[in-house]
Amino acid sequence: MSISVTCSVPVHAYRPLARKWTVMLFMGTCLLYCARMAMPICAVSLATSFHWSKIDSGLVLGGFFWGYCFTQILGGHASDKMGGERVVFISAVSWALITAGTPLLAHLGSHTLALLTMARFLMGLTQGVFFPSLASLCSQRVVEGERGFLMSTMTSGSHLGTLLAGGMGSLMLDSYGWENMFYTIGFLSGLWALIVWLCLLKGSEFPTKQMETSKDPQWSLSRTCWLSLLKKPPVWAMVFAHMCLSSSFYILLSWLPTYFKESFPHATGWVYNVIPWLAATVSALVGGYISDFLINQRYSVALVRKIMQFFAMGVSSIFIVLLSGAVTFPTAVICISAAVGLSTFSISGVSVNVQDLAPSCAGALFGFMNMLGAFMGLVSVSLSGYLIEVTLSWATVFSLITLVNVTGLGIFLILGDASRVDLEDYSRVIVI
Numbered sequence: 001m002s003i004s005v006t007c008s009v010p011v012h013a014y015r016p017l018a019r020k021w022t023v024m025l026f027m028g029t030c031l032l033y034c035a036r037m038a039m040p041i042c043a044v045s046l047a048t049s050f051h052w053s054k055i056d057s058g059l060v061l062g063g064f065f066w067g068y069c070f071t072q073i074l075g076g077h078a079s080d081k082m083g084g085e086r087v088v089f090i091s092a093v094s095w096a097l098i099t100a101g102t103p104l105l106a107h108l109g110s111h112t113l114a115l116l117t118m119a120r121f122l123m124g125l126t127q128g129v130f131f132p133s134l135a136s137l138c139s140q141r142v143v144e145g146e147r148g149f150l151m152s153t154m155t156s157g158s159h160l161g162t163l164l165a166g167g168m169g170s171l172m173l174d175s176y177g178w179e180n181m182f183y184t185i186g187f188l189s190g191l192w193a194l195i196v197w198l199c200l201l202k203g204s205e206f207p208t209k210q211m212e213t214s215k216d217p218q219w220s221l222s223r224t225c226w227l228s229l230l231k232k233p234p235v236w237a238m239v240f241a242h243m244c245l246s247s248s249f250y251i252l253l254s255w256l257p258t259y260f261k262e263s264f265p266h267a268t269g270w271v272y273n274v275i276p277w278l279a280a281t282v283s284a285l286v287g288g289y290i291s292d293f294l295i296n297q298r299y300s301v302a303l304v305r306k307i308m309q310f311f312a313m314g315v316s317s318i319f320i321v322l323l324s325g326a327v328t329f330p331t332a333v334i335c336i337s338a339a340v341g342l343s344t345f346s347i348s349g350v351s352v353n354v355q356d357l358a359p360s361c362a363g364a365l366f367g368f369m370n371m372l373g374a375f376m377g378l379v380s381v382s383l384s385g386y387l388i389e390v391t392l393s394w395a396t397v398f399s400l401i402t403l404v405n406v407t408g409l410g411i412f413l414i415l416g417d418a419s420r421v422d423l424e425d426y427s428r429v430i431v432i
Contacts, residue, residue, distance in 0.1 A: 075367055088133045092192060280341050319336075
């Protein structure tokens with residue numbers, strides 16, 4: 001991670017700080033997903049305790065995604081204006097309080113369903129700003145040849161958080177009750193935010209305001225209208241590809257446990273719940289390293305982004321297609337692990353492409369496409385359930401994933417680019 005500033009500062013003064021932020025943001029992403037997964041993991045226990053139906057449980061769980069959609073653009077825009085690190089801190093404090101307070105809301109009165117649905121909605125609102133803030137922070141502070149690995153490192157924390165939440169739930173639910181799951185994650189998230197404030201934000205160690213001057217062309221667009229970017233074909237190619245990949249990812253995330261349970265009823269649950277996400281954690285780091293290596297070897301940035309997206313949406317779809325036929329349990333686990341793992345290469349493709357095209361408002365633009373991706377995911381998950389119900393075949397769902405991936409990939413390969421489009425005249429800031 002390299003810090004971009006407008007003044008002359010010794011390299012050794014910022015390299016250790018950059019490493020600290022990399023580690024802390026990885027841990028923060030991990031805890032974010034632990035907090036996000038707490039409710040799904042405890043849903044069965046909550047349904048038993050409060051006599052919820054499947055519709056009730058779905059209402060509570062779905063509340064998160066509606067909230068998640070609303071603050072994507074707002075969080076990204078705020079990060080572009082005031083610094084992504086500050087928005088990340090505020091987000092972490094908010095979701096820590098909501099997570100720790102969830103058991104209290106559950107036992108507050110007779111309106112448990114409404115209160116927990118609102119808690120999930122607020123959780124979505126507070127977490128919706130996190131990844132746009134990371135995109136903004138990365139575009140402001142990180143040089144082009146290091147963005148892929150850094151963003152991959154941050155995102156791999158989400159897969160690790162999913163694994164930790166699942167493992168923590170398996171240990172705590174039976175022995176300590178579902179309430180302690182929320183208390184523990186809320187406490188750890190709050191502790192993380194406190195450490196970030198005391199060690200990294202308090203004082204003037206992180207030079208965020210030095211870039212925000214009226215003379216700096218990088219910030220001029222954020223003060224006008226970044227929506228003009230939507231007239232650019234490379235921007236829409238990036239957004240559309242992200243929507244398609246998000247759709248496929250949400251389908252797999254939502255329906256894989258059901259697929260394995262119905263297709264292989266005697267299989268060990270932890271195998272298909274852990275191995276694919278473990279593979280994703282590793283492959284995200286590998287993909288980031290490969291993309292940065294190719295860029296540093298003077299390959300075109302646009303070519304590298306398209307190569308990474310080809311593996312994320314093209315090669316991964318081959319493994320999805322293989323599941324349409326009769327497969328054994330080990331083969332299914334291998335195919336799913338490969339598909340989920342390769343999909344993480346998109347972090348070094350479309351997800352970083354927003355920083356190539358519009359670094360002056362990367363947070364807001366990433367929030368826009370992430371919002372559309374979330375809505376697309378909600379629609380595709382519902383459509384998949386309908387297809388399964390009507391056709392009684394998982395092949396239709398896998399065909400849908402393949403069709404969506406190939407369409408999004410084709411648009412990105414044709415129209416995608418990595419040349420900056422937010423400003424006509426741009427002078428690079430000094431990179432140390």
